Every structure is written in structure tokens, then in C-alpha cells.
Amino acid sequence: MDLEEAEEFKERCSQCAAVSWGLTDEGKYYCTSCHNVTERSQEVINTDLIPNTQIKTLNRGLKKKNNSEKGWDWYVCEGFQNILCQQAEALKNLGIGPELKNDVLHNFWKRYLQKSKQAYCKNPVYTTGRKPTVLEDNLSHSDWASEPELLSDVSCPPFLESGAESQSDIHARKPFPISKASQSETSVCSGSLDGVEYSQRKEKGIVKMTVPQTLAFCYLSLLWQREAITLSDLLRFVEEDHIPYINAFQHFPEQMKLYGRDRGIFGIESWPDYEDIYKKTIEVGTFLDLPRFPDITEDCYLHPNILCMKYLMEVNLPDEMHNLTCHVVKMTGMGEVDFLTFDPIAKMAKTVKYDVQAVAIIVVVLKLLFLLDDNLEWSLSNLAEKHNEKNKKDKPWFDFRKWYQIMKKAFDEKKQKWEEARAKYLWKSEKPLYYSFVDKPVAYKKREMVVNLQKQFSTLVDSTATAGKKSPSSFQFNWTEEDTDRTCFHGHSLQGVLKEKGQSLLTKNSLYWLSTQKFCRCYCTHVTTYEESNYSLSYQFILNLFSFLLRIKTSLLHEEVSLVEKKLFEKKYSVTKKKSRSKKARRH
């Protein structure tokens, strides 16, 4: 706090009438005799220094500096807000439009604070730990407590006051009495004001914020904006460290100290799990009571037709297969707007796992073409091979065996690299988390020790081996015509597996087997089980390949395949449930 700079401010303090002003960290004036903080602030010359002031300034007026050791008084929700802000910034750097951060995510977050009664409401949860003196002069702004018109209101005024409302109700009921004094006596403590209480809080009907939840917020915003990022992409970017998640807390402002219970809240030792975040997304969407999301139409990236194209390219399958995937999408009705659009307030809120579904459609098409029974695909490959040898000038027929050999190699290499990279992942932050002040020196000493040891061993490591992290890409494989060892199959034709009949094309293969004969009707969460050994090796390979691409469990993809089949062969399911192989040749 710089007293010199505060000299030009000569007004009397509204609390104690003294003229003795200091500057807070935010550049606001505060009274040095009664610690009243004014709304007047020093002129900020460079606003760029504070990106996205809208989110950041929430609750700003409340931060008081106790002493440098203890840091600011801050609330857990501010921590999450900071993480969201970092994530939004990272998404912007990935090329997502700034509206996502400024409008969508910001509004979702405000709505969350309101719904969870943490701000923008009459009886906020936070009532203690703040001095009423701070805000008495701000009472005039407290009409903000009336529900702000979220979502429709794009140009929100700066939320300097937003945190203030919660103070204005200091005399109201205290649903969660927090006693700071009693905390310091016990061994349980936290750097944030409400960390201890937060970790114990369990209230029905309120979705509690967690670090994985921040990703649900990000995904919801991406979905709202219909951005070209799927959930699996998002999570992969997290894993590749393009989006702050693990140790996001280390970028908190210096004065936001974390220890004790904060460790359990902000310390993360696992990567996000697809199903978990997917579930959380629906949960948050429902909790926020969001209206129907913008329509997913055929020109959206998340539409199965486009995603299928993308994944066909990714796994080096012929472009011609796209006609078939489109056909399946049409037959199953999975391309329809109502099916695809997320509507949290609908009776059964559910959203589509766009990426998993698209991949499942490709698997179904592969099954239609090649049966994947460890037999037919190879005999079709023999035909293709012979044909290609004879007709070297023509567009080559797609040879499943060759494709398998190339993909298997590429996949194994990729997976090996991925496993190695995971094993080398550095989890620990530069800022160690500790339980209490007693542990602090120990934690810091440990950290120093690790850093020293790492420094020593880094001299033994080949410097070329540790190349910087790769730039984010939605593609993990790259297939080009030029690469001679790795044949690109995009231009290959499916002539060998289709036959003409009149005006339409039929698959040569007229057989089909269902991934799941009977769906589980009980109340367990999964409708199918995937026992690897029961399935053909080609099917296993394809599931492994795709589930690796999406970083999901194979069983999840298997389930999705079964669900697509259920839609595709609806009649077969209702008529002959027990028939193991449904014969179906389809027209094109």
C-alpha cells in the first residue's frame, strides 16, 4: 500500500470523516483509520493489464490485506472463478471467439452464483468474515440483488459492486455460520475464508462447485456457442496442458494463499474423465435451469455428418464411406435438430455424446461393409488385393488388411508415446499445497529437494529428447498422399465391397451381427456390458483404436455402437429379439 500515491485524494471518509487515504491492491482508496474502502479508485492507465475485468472484478472490493503471510481474505468460489477465467483465456488462445468468455461463460457463472445462493440474491451464503463497514456506502447499489437478466443481457455493467450485495445483507440470516476464530484454534484450517465449511457443505439440490465442474462449465459454453470442439477434444487439451486444470491454482494471485482444506478442493491428481464431465455438464445445465441450447443443424461441427467426416479422415478410411455414414444418420434420425440439441429444461435432460456417437456410426458402417467377424473382412481384402494388383492405374479398392496393418502400427506407436508421456507427467505444482503452517516449511523443502534432484538429472537427459509440448490440434493422426510408408486411404474406393443393383448400391456383405442382443433394463447406469474376449479381433481393434482417439473406455464406445444399432434395426429388435444375426441388405 502506497501512502504517497494516495495524497491527491482529499475527500473526507464517509465513515469516520478522517482524511487519511491509502491505496488498496486494486488501486482503490481506503481509509487508514477505519479501513473503509471507497468506490473511488486511482485511474488505471493500462486496462489491458486486467483482462476480462468483468469476471475478475467480482468480489474485488472485499479483499483486504491482513498481512503478507496470511494473504487476502478470499472465498472458494473466487478460486473457481479464477480457474474459469484461466480456462476461458486458454480457449480464446485456441481460437475460440471472445464472446465465449465475456458473455456465455460469464453469464453461466453468474447464474450459478445466484442459483447456489452465493451472490446476486437476497440471502447469500457468505455473511460472516466481512466487515459491514466496508459496504455501508454501497447500499445504493444493492438493488442488483434483484435477479439480473442473465443470458439476454450481454452488456452487463462492470461487476464491481456484485460482491457487495452479499455484504449488504449482513444482518440477514446466516445459513452457514462460519467462525473464523474457532477455526484457528482447531487443526483444520484453510487459506480461503470458507474452505473448511465448504468442504463440509452438503446441501440438497445445489450443485457444489468442484474443479472438474469447471470443465463442465467450459463445455456448456462451447456447446452454447456451437464451437468446433467436442468434449473429448476439450479433455484431451486438458491432458496435453493446453487448458489449465491440474494445478490451475498455482496461477492464482500471489496473495490468495491455499493450504489446509483448500488442498482437497483445488488439488487435483487425476485427469478429467469423459463420462464424469459429461454427467456433470448435464447436471450443471439442469441446475442452472438453462433454456434450450442453440440448434445443432447440419452445418454445425457437432452434427454427426461433419464429425463422421472428421473421424473418417482421422483414422484414414476412404472418403466414400461418408455416404454410408450419412445414410445411417438419416435412417436413425440421429441428424435431426431435436435429437441433437441440448435442452436442459426438457423432461429428461440429456445431451448427445457427439464425438462418441459419430465414431459409433463409423463402427456400424464398418460392420455393415466388412462384417468384422475375423473372416469376411480378410476374404474381401484378398479380393481387393488381387484387383489392385491387376489394375494399377485405376483408383485402388480399399484393402482392409492393408489398412489394418498401417493403422495397427500407427496406433501402437501413438499409444506407446502417449503412455510414456503420461508416465513422465509432472503433477506437482511449483506452489506446494500444505495442510497447515506447521507443514509449510516441510512442503517447501520437499519441493526444493525435488527441483534440485530434477536439475541434477536433467543434465543426464538428452536435450533433444525433451522437446517442447506439441501445439494443440483436433487431429491426432496425419495422413497425406505424399507419405510413402503410410499409405493414405482417403481416396480409395469401396467398389470392391459394394455391388450395383438397378439404380442402387448394395453391400456385398448381406450379414450383420449385433453388438448387443439384449439391453439391460434394470436401473444400473450401463445398458450393455463389454467383455472383450466375446468379440472378434477386428471389432476389438476398431473399438480400441477409436476409444483411444477419444480417450474413453472401450465399453462406452461399445455401448454407443449398440445404441446406434438399436435405432438402426429397431424393427429387428422388436420382432425377433432372439435372432442373433439380422440379415439386412440396405439400399443406397
Added chain:
Amino acid sequence: MSDFSEELKGPVTDDEVETSVLTGAGMHFPWLQTYVETVAIGGKRKKDFAQTTSACLSFIQEALLKHQWQQAAEYMYSYFQTLEDSDSYKRQAAPEIIWKLGSEILFYHPKSNMETFNTFADRMKNIGVMNYLKISLQHALYLLHHGMLKDAKRNLSEAETWRHGENTSSRGILINLIQAYKGLLQYYTWSKKKMELSKLDKDDYAYNAVAQDVFNHSWKTSANISALIKIPGVWDPFVKSYVEMLEFYGDRDGAQEVLTNYAYDEKFPSNPNAHIYLYNFLKRQKAPRSKMISVLKILYQIVPSHKLMLEFHTLLRKSEKEEHRKLGLEVLFGVLDFAGCTKNITAWKYLAKYLKKTLMGNHLAWVQDEWNSRKNWWPNFHFSYFWAKSDWKEDTALACEKAFVAGLLLGKGCRYFRYILKQDHQILGKKIKRMKRSVKKYSIVNPRLSY
């Protein structure tokens, strides 16, 4: 790299429940561990941190196995974070694992040098107090390996005087070990000086100075070693050098006491070397035969194929007691039961002679006692046609001895005997004839009875 069960037993944890099963009575069940782990985290899946670090560990082990030091160092870089594991049990086990793997890498890595190793060792010593002594000791051994005796000694001295917290029993043993290693180093210098001394003439002017030095060294060393060798364990090099020094200064009783204690104290693990040392000592002291026999008797029970058994046999043979003489036969048969001794010509020679002597002394029962358990397999094991041919080709003397034994035990119809008999050898001709006669006379197989 084997498993790390040792580490898993070792550390005392400040976390209560989850690990109590493992720190138990020194038993380790890997399956139980994983089971306990899943119980501790309430059936939830393992955290990715735990998964990746354990994957990292196996990558390091694999790299070490393939001697890919560079890769191992790369993974090691990441593995250091286990020192900060939030699971306190794993955190406490980490230093020792890291020390073991890290020192292995630094030992072989081409870019590593003495300095890097020393820095690493010093760092690891100071992570927690659990491993200070162990690492100091291993560090000293590393220095020894590189011929840096002085540094090793300094290291051991430092460790010796290190004090931290309460003294546990395991630490006591470590301190003793450290002191004993120090003693061993002192012994080494002493022994070098002694060599110098032996090269010098008594009238040499330097003789007295060196002699003085040799004497000064001894008492320190003995104090350092004697504490360790009282604790049950296998301390062969320490005992050996300690005894050598005691003997040098004429303290025979002391030496004998040490050796007797080392060999006979029941708390010590069974150790053939202890008996060998004692026997050799007694032999040097020209101790009475009965005493030496009793020492070797124990060795015979532990290692019946030991080369000292032939000496044992000669001792027994000379003994007046009938029981000893019977044992003498048993010992010879015992030696030849082992595949490694089948071509030991002395053993066969002894057996041939002794068999004849025994049979001449009308102790057919002794021979039959031994033979009964062997007649099923010795013919094929020793006396096959194949062996006759190859023995004769390689070593005719051996073949003759064996043939004689075969003849005595199996009768003159036996293949081995017949094959050797058929060989027309000019020099051995006489001997073979004599043998034939003896076989006819003494063979335990009586042809007249079999018809």
C-alpha cells in the same frame, strides 16, 4: 530390479489405518496390498497420479533392465515427484526407491561422474532421517568400488557420529555395520603395512617405525569390528580379518573364542564358512584330532560335498574309534553322491582303498549300509558303459579306481569293470591284474550265492 518388498516393510507411517497390514510381521503379499489400497480409497479408482507414477516406476525398471541409462534418467526426472506424494505411506517409501534406482542410474550412466554421484548421495541422505545411515553405507561402498578409500573412510566416520532422534534397534545394527566397515578399511591398511613389514629386513632402520604403525592400528580396528560380530549374522570378511589380526598379535584364545562363537552360537544363521574358518584355525594351531573331527562333523552335515570332506575322511580313517571309521566310509560315499565330484580322482582313490580295507576288516555291514540306498542309481550314475568309455579316454587312472570300486560293489560281471579289464594297457596291466584278484576275493556280490 526385484520387487521392493523391503521398502514396503520398512518405514514407519504416520498414517494409521491403511498401511498397518503391511508393516506387520515382515510378510508381504502383493495381492493384499492392492486389495488394501482399494479398500482405503473406498473402491474408487486409483488416482491418475498414482497410476502414472507406478507406470513411471516400471518404465525405469524396464530401462535399467535393458541398460538404457538415458531413458531411465528421463523417467527418473518425473519419478522424483513421488517424494511429494500425498499418500504419506508412499511418500515415505519413496526416498529409498529413488536412492536405489538413482544410484543405479548414476553408477552406469555415461554422463555421470563421481561428483554427480556424491551430490546425489548427499541429497538423498538428507531426505528424511530414515535412510541416512543406509545411504551413507552404500555411498561408502560406491567410493570403495572406485578405489577412493580415503573418501569412503571419511564418509563412514561421518555416518558413525551422526545422531538424530531416538536410537532404534535397526539403526544400532547399521551403526555397527558402519563401524565394522570402517574397521575393515583399517584392516586393509594394516594388512598393507604388514606386507611392507614382511618385506623389510629386521635390521632395516625403517622396520621399527613400520612395526609401530602396524601395532597402533590394531586396537582401533578390533574395537570397530568386535561389536558387529557379536550380533547374529553372516560376517565372514569381518570375522576373517579380525581373527587374522588377533592371531598376528598372539591372542590365540581370543581368536578361538571369536571363531567358536561364530560357529556354534545358535542365534547365528547356519554358515558353513564359520566352521571352515574354525577348522583352518585349529589346523594351524595343530589342535587335537578329535576337536577337528567334531568341527568337520558339523560342516559335513551342512555341506557334504565340500572339498574339506576328503580331509575329514583322512582324519576319520586315522581315528581309533570304530564309529569314526564307519563315518569315514559314509563321508566318501556322500562326496561321490554329488555330480560335481564324480571325476574327483582322490575321492575315488580313497574310496577304493578304504572299501578294500573295510572289507578286509570284515565290516561288510558298513558297506552294505551305504550301498543299499545307492544301488538303485549309482550303477547308472557312475558305472554306466558310457562312463567307462569316456573315463578311460580322459583319465585312465580315474577309470581304474572307479573300476575297482565298481567291481567291489557290483561284482566282476559289471559293465564298467569288464570294459576296463578288457583294455589292454601295458603300464597298468599289473595293477589291473591285482585289482581283478582283489575283486574276486572281496566283492560284496557273491556269485556263488546268486546261482
